Amino acid sequence: MNDAPEMLAADRHRLLREHLMDEISRDQAAAAPRARRWPVWLAPPLVVAAAMAGVLATASHHDSAPPPPPPAATSSAPATAAELLERAAREAAARPAVPATRSQFLYTRTVSSGAYHPEPYSRQMWKALDGRTQGLIIDPTFGTAKNPEGRAALVPNVQGEPASIVFPDHDYLAALPTDPAQLLARVRAEGSGKSGQPDAEAFRAIGELIHGELLTPGVRAAFYRAAALIPGVTLVPDVVDATGRPGIAVALVSPEGTGDGAARSEWIFDPTGRTYLGRREVQVTDGREAKAGTVLFTNVTVETAVVDRAEQQPVR
Incomplete structure (x- = not known):
């Protein structure tokens, strides 16, 4: 077996970032790219990582996806997207910050299908977490005869761009504004491409950050509240x-889905709306290669940790 990680080709880079490494085929991603070419980083879905499930481990311990809050606090489901996002924001703000430095790595283990x-x-x-040092992906769908584990090098900011919503690093994310309107304005300014769908791009950009980045409690809460300001959610x-796991989602429909049909991007929470579970994208109208109702991909983070080096496993 060849243990040396292979560098991801350009189409894989685009795929991994656009759907946070979720289930859309590389051939389709190459055939119908979005207007903006996102870098590869997670969670995506990218997130979640405290970033995703709201609780991250340190190198000395780890956490699986957090359990739902106790029944006494979760008797009713939210009635609107705004109510759900406010609940999620309050829950996120109440969680402790996860200590980490730029020299460390965010480890995530996810389950996907599509x-x-x-x-x-x-x-x-x-x-x-510095956004530039080479990381690692082990994904069986990338496997080859010479590389059956599907090991691939992960270099998030290949172009060496300044830190931004599209190319975040640990310090940049920690310094983001916590006012929801200001944060949404930053997302629109730095994270929108030229697809002519600014609301869909903003929703997707925020979704990938909450799914795939290590965020402070205040910034995570602000992202949920910023999403509530996007029309059509x-x-x-x-x-x-x-x-x-059963849940409830906030979602936004984009007219540009896989196979030319409209698709709905969903952020899935537990039934009370307090705990983020994962993401899903569903075809809404028939396209060339996907019928309405097709689940294009779904992804959850089942374990997260902050570790000191690539390939280091959390203490379990």
Whole structure:
């Protein structure tokens, strides 16, 4: 077996960032790229990482996805997307900050499935918090005869761009404004491409940050509240995540989905709206390669940790 990680080709870079390394085929990503070419970093979905599930481990201990809050605090489901996002914001703000330095790595273990890989599979990623140091992905869907584990080098900011919403690093994210309107303005200024769908791009950019980055409690809460300001965000009841857990989602429909049809991007929370579970993208109208109702991809983070080097496993 070849243990040396392979550098991801350009189409894989685009794929991993646009759907936070979720289930859209590389051939389709190359055939129908979005207007903005996102860098590769996580969670994506990118997030979540405290970033994703709201609780991150340190190198000395780890956490799986957090359990739902106790029943006494979760008797009713939110009635609107705004109510859900406010609940999620309050829950995020109440969580402790996760200590980390720029020299460390964010470890995530996710479970994914989708139209092109119906059977759930697990992926591991080590993303450098400085945004530039080479990390590592181990993804069985990248496997080859010479590289059966699917090991690939992860270099988030290949172009060496200044830190931004599109190319974040640890210090940049920690310094983001916590006023929701100001934060949304920053996302629109730095994270929108030229697709002509600014609301959809803002929703996707925020979703990838909450799914795939280590965020302070205040910034995470502000991202939820900023999302509530985006026109067209709706509540979707009775959804399930990639591990089969029931939940409720906030979502936004983009007219540009896989196969030329419209698609709905969903952020899935536990049934009370307090705990983030994962993401899902669903085809809304028939396209060339996906029918309405097709789950294009779904992804949840089942374990996160801050570790000192790529390939280091959390203490379990």
